[in-house]
Amino acid sequence: MTFEPLYSLSGLMVGALVGITGVGGGSLMTPLLVLLFGVHPATAVGTDLLYAAITKTAGTAVHGMHGRVNWRIVGSLAAGSVPAALLMLWLMAGVDRKSIGVTSSITTALGWLLVMTAIMLVFRSQILAFARRVIGERMPPKPATIAFFTVVLGIVLGVLVTLTSVGAGAMGVTILLVLYPRLDVREIVGSDIVHAVPLTLVGGMGYWFIGEIDWAMLLALLVGSIPGIVLGSLLAPKLHERTIRIVLAVTLTIVAWKLLAG
Structure with a gap:
């Protein structure tokens, strides 16, 4: 098992951006591993899922201590996402993951999800305003309806995150803000982070079972990313977050273009 310092440097940079913007590492780490280091997409996704499970566990503890977790939302999301993740892992186990078709499918899905993440980063407030205006013109949805759509969101996230390791961050938070407009944003973010732990853990363990985890790479990423997240969290109050999000x-759009064009 060879330790690669460049992975740690990448982890440091990605961790710092996660600490500053709150955007999940999957939208940054997985394409970086695929494009810069030439890691096979399936191995990049599997390793990144375990990486996310470990790093988000610390976030779960922080949000839990501050009471910023809505466990009903977490339960509804997990009720959809965990079975969906297990189904996707079963499908992945039954195909030739090194084939051109599977590689292309993962890369294409990853590229389009990066485009969607970029749109959510820049236009989240406009998307929320439009959605709330449309919903406001109708009868407020019943709690059972909201719970149903939360489970459906969990199913979608389970499929997307298990296939690409992207989706639970910017996209998940934005849709939850539409479904739960009266909740504090910090509670939504905290609930999303807590839900991501079992989802990424199930996904990562599944990829381990089918032999798609690079343990040396995982260790090197963690060595860099943990101090990176701490550094980013300290820098965040001193930086203009809107500018960082646009950059x-x-x-992400450029990376998506390279993935889709390749």
Whole structure:
């Protein structure tokens, strides 16, 4: 098992951006591993899922201590996402993951999800305003209806995150803000982070079972990313978050273009 310092440097940079913007590492780490280091998409996704499970566990503890977790939302999301993740893992186990078709499918899905993440980063407030205006013109949805759509969101996230490791961050939070407009944003973010732990853990363990985890790479990423997240969290109050989000969105769009064009 060879330790690669460049992975740690990448983890440091991604961790710092996660600490500053709150955007999940999957939208940054997985394409970085695929494009810069030439890691096979399935191995990049599997390793990144375990990486996310470990790093988000610390976030879960922080949000839990501050009471910023809505466990009903977490339960509804997990009721959809965990079975969906298990189904996706079963499908992944039954195909030739090194084939051109599977590789292309993962890469294409990853590219389009990066585009969607970039849109959510830049236009989240406009998307929320439009959605709430449309919903406000109708009868407020019943709690059972909201719970149903939360489970459906969990199913979608379970499929997308298990296939690409992207989706639970910007996209999940934005849709939850539409479904639960009266909740504090911090409670939504905290609930999303807590839900991501079992989802990424199930996904990561599943990829381990089918042999798609690079343990040396995982260790090197963690060595860099944990101090990176701490550094980013300390820098966040001193930086203009809107500017950082726009730069990040442009970067994700360029990365998405390279993935889709390749």
